[in-house]
Amino acid sequence: MSIAYFNGDYLPLDQVRISPLDRGFLFGDSVYEVIPSYAGEFFLLPEHLERLARSLEAIRIPNPFAPAEWTALLTDLLVRNADPATPDLGVYLQVTRGVAPRDHAFPADARPTVLAMASPIRPLPEAVRVEGVAAVTAEDCRWERCDIKATTLLANVLNRQEAMERGAVEAVLLRDGKLTEGAASNVFVVLDGRVITPPLDASVLPGVTRWRVLELARELGYPVEERGVSADELARAGEIWLTSSTREILPVTRLDDHAVGAGLPGPVWQAVHAAYQAAKPGAQVRTPMQSGGSA
Ligand SMILES: Cc1ncc(COP(=O)(O)O)c(C=O)c1O
Structure with a gap:
């Protein structure tokens, strides 16, 4: 116990x-x-x-x-x-x-x-590293202070349950046609080589993983943008990632009924994921299997 x-x-x-x-x-x-x-x-x-x-x-x-x-x-x-x-x-x-x-x-x-x-916290399963995960889009019906990490999570619970019932691991939320975040994660898209995530306002949680991933992407030399992402851009994204403290950076390879990019974890995810693994305490004693492998 x-x-x-x-x-x-x-x-x-x-x-x-x-x-x-x-x-x-x-x-x-x-x-x-x-x-x-x-x-x-x-x-x-x-x-x-x-x-x-x-x-x-x-x-x-x-x-x-x-x-x-x-x-x-x-x-x-x-x-x-x-x-x-x-x-x-x-x-x-x-x-x-x-x-x-x-x-x-x-x-x-x-x-x-x-x-x-x-x-x-379980290491990223090999299947996820190789194949990625599925997510579904859903309407964001939460309150207007999603920047507060409150335990009042009923809308998030219902969104995540809907995702599970549709064979996905996460609901990617849209409000007024714009991406906000996941039911329990922040969301990144890669469009034309640029790493993009919605800006910090009251509609998203200021994720600690989000912050570290932005830093790592900049250090790796990717152009980074914190700006609104439309539903259309989400549908066209070459890569989509979900970030959170326990799931780290998950590559989404299916969104609703279509493949994201080539339908496999993308090259930008590979690089940022590897940098994230290397930044974690104890990274040097971790085996490639546990760390999700090198990019
Ligand atoms: C709604 C929501 N957004 C974003 C996140 C990611 O935050 P963090 O990276 O600090 O874990 C979480 C984490 O649980 C969350 O519940």
Whole structure:
């Protein structure tokens, strides 16, 4: 049983007891993060903690810890969950507004509830590296503050379920004819050799992986653009990628009923994926199989 952190204690996950009056449970009044670690070391932790601080501030929950305290707490959690069979762990952490009698307005004196738990990150399967994945387009019917990493994810859940039922791994969302992001990922397209992703506004989450992928693409010398992407451009893209902390960079080779580009993971994905693998902690001890191979 994995060990969780819950309001000051470390305990087996199945012993965590959350009040039915917790506002995270009743209202989805909470925010979260998912932070990857490789070979016992966090990847891009300061960036995740910064986004957490922004999400908390946006919904006016006081941040219960300073960055150094979060780092100590989460590192302790990693150590307690260390297992050579699963060296790469994703830490899910959630902060709710706390426990209070049910009323929509903020309670006067609730203390934030803090939960963190770890689960294995599996290496990219060989089949995905060779063949890519399928995605489907769907209408983005989420709220207007998708820049906040809130746990209120019902629309995302329904979109992802629809994708699964249509034989795909992700729903790629369109709002007013423009690409926003995936149900649980940011989306990149490659068009005429240019790496393009929608700009950061309230319709997309400022993904930490998105940020790192943009940096790597620039370092590799690709022209990079953060701009609106139309449904037509999405349909014409030579490559489409999904980025997130646990799925890293997934090459989409089928969108709805058509092949993307040549129907195989493209050359720009190969290069950026290889650079991403090389940037991860412990990359030098990883085997080519685990890292998804070289480009
Ligand atoms: C809606 C949404 N967009 C983007 C992302 C990617 O964010 P990150 O790269 O920080 O994991 C996620 C991650 O879960 C997400 O849920």
